[in-house]
Amino acid sequence: MIVDKMEQSLRPVETPMAEYPAKYITLATGEKMVVRQIKREEVPLILEAVKPLMTVEKDFYDIVASRMYSELLGYLRYRVKDEYCLIGTIDGVIVGIVNGRLLDEKVGMSYHTMTLRQGLRIGAQLFAAKMEYHFDFLNQEEVWIVAESPNGFRRWMIEYELESRPEVWHELGGVPTYVLTKALWEKHKAAKCTGRRPVKEELLKTAENPILPSTYAQIPGFVRCEK
Amino acid sequence: MQLKMYAYKCTCCGELHHPKHYACRKCGARSFEEIDLEGEATVVTYTKVYNLPEGYMKPYLSFGIVKFDNGLTVSGQIEAENLKTGMKVKTSVGVIKEGVGKDYYGFIFRPVDE
């Protein structure tokens, strides 16, 4: 594709980012969840996974899904700088999605955490993986985080003892910003972050061909329209 | 503000109680005097709780049941990182819960050698 001059001037200048090395976590059911980073060209599929939740008002899924949809769209079409997206899959089926970006070399901006399959602490695992990416692979000093739901507040602000920093405004609407510092990450990492590398070839192969979920716990009776 | 905790001593048989009762568990008498409940105690059991109820903005809090030298056993908060059953703790009274317009006071135990 030829990128014309106008398009070039609209696109952000991108910082080279180390890739998140895929890992797998054995969940309570014994199933293995692979966590890996997606490539830009995989975004359209992920959008389809997010879309049905854009109308679920409960637990702020609508806000989280709509924002994540637009963030990922921005990533796909070069309207967000230095964004990344990690997904969790079980037997190839997408069970959770997290995303964020680099504000600069030292500061990370956490965007969203979305769980598609509930009851197995998938959201907590993916959030931890996202922080692992910022600190352990991108070597950042801190990550700015906001919560949109009370559940998120409990999970991140309280469980990770995040530092309150209302004087800086997070990109997600300027709501009160909390910060995970490197020191706090080191304190909580052992209890929150797990998983093993490398992922065996066969497992990774399944994860590299993600499948859209056929049901959503949040949407009773959901049927995906075949295209 | 309450900075002291009490044992309730039966004026008839001397049996100690905590918390307060309206009849003595030993002799059935109904009058008590307040005795200071303080000093050292031994940890009978303890736990570190991660899913705290509404009103506590902390990732975790430790609790224990301790036994005073006078034989009374009570529940309280414990401020210590490395807990063990049988360890000695000292008693203090502090804010155990922040309330609207009123704080709640109770036992907060800490290791003796701190």
Added chain:
Amino acid sequence: MREVGIAGVGHTKFGKWTEGTFVDMLSKAAVEALDDAGIRTVKGHGVDQVFVASMGSGMINRQSGVASALVDTLNLRPAMAETIENGPASGASAVKLGYMAIASGMCNCVLVVGGEMMRVVSGWEGTDFVATMLHPEAEYNYGLTLPAFAGMFTRLYMEKYGVTERDLSIVSVKNHENAVHNPVAHIHVVPSLYAIADDEDAHVINPYVAEPLRMYHVCPVSDGAAAVVLCAMDQADRFAKKPVKIAGIGQATDTHSVAEREVPTDLLAVRLAAQRAYDMAGLKPQDIDVAELHDAFQILEVAESEEVGFFEKGQGHIAARNGETRIGGKIPINTSGGLKAKGHPLGATGVSQIVELVRQLRGEAGGRQVQDAKTGLAVNFGGFGNNVVATILAREEE
């Protein structure tokens, strides 16, 4: 004394109730129980009394007078009606009061419905609500909760008897496996023992809730309702199915403040309630074929299995390890999935346990059926064991 039986049972799917109000949920279970008993809701229905068991309808659903509301919703007027609150043992208490109403001769037919709709509040508000049953000054104000006491109790049990975290996981997995065969259970996903106990990721995917208790050692938060129709055995032929007899009921209380208990690993109220129920039924622990024990925390199933006399004190976890409490074992416990996997809507639990025993004694338990079960014991545990009700059901020989 007049004999009392159970003529009908009903049960909503435990989990998240999405089909309406609290009274809608109670009604659904109630109608199922009435249908099961063959009672039509028309004039002359013969229901003399309705008891509703709920701990939190007033506190979390902002509705009082629930029994009066239910009687009207079901058009069972002018039946008598009361709401019964005895914490998580409300359900068994309501069954006990139904028994007393019939045994006394005051009623011939009593509908008992237990229910709780807890998932309208957040997890931490729910934890706070449940904790209100603790001693207000000596416990609740400290931030102490039911999981906190269960954690402290578990530690003592581990140190005294050698119970391990893995033993608790064994009990948990067993109950989850049973729940798969119970269509009304909250959770139909079975954890893997290896993943929650042995794998190197286990400490993160099965994190501590209240040390040394982990997530898979604690029951979930559930909505749900269960109902039973009690009848006088001398009027058994009024009903569609042969009633299952209530052979014994026992109840006992213990200190409100848990710290005051002389031996902190004893659950005296469980021991005494079970003894009283056995005495009334003229049965012994070894006569029981199937049991529903209140496993809000997995350590409680272990401790209760000892206190009710199935195993020696300190041996419950060994029995669980050896599979003696599985279906097909010496004494199957929590065939329904127990509170751990079936769910624990507080007011519903005691009634739900009775529903499971009736299904077992009738031979209606499908894939979780205990072969030829004739007698069943239920233990419904209120507070942290300060008010316990034990109930024994027996199938009469043809």
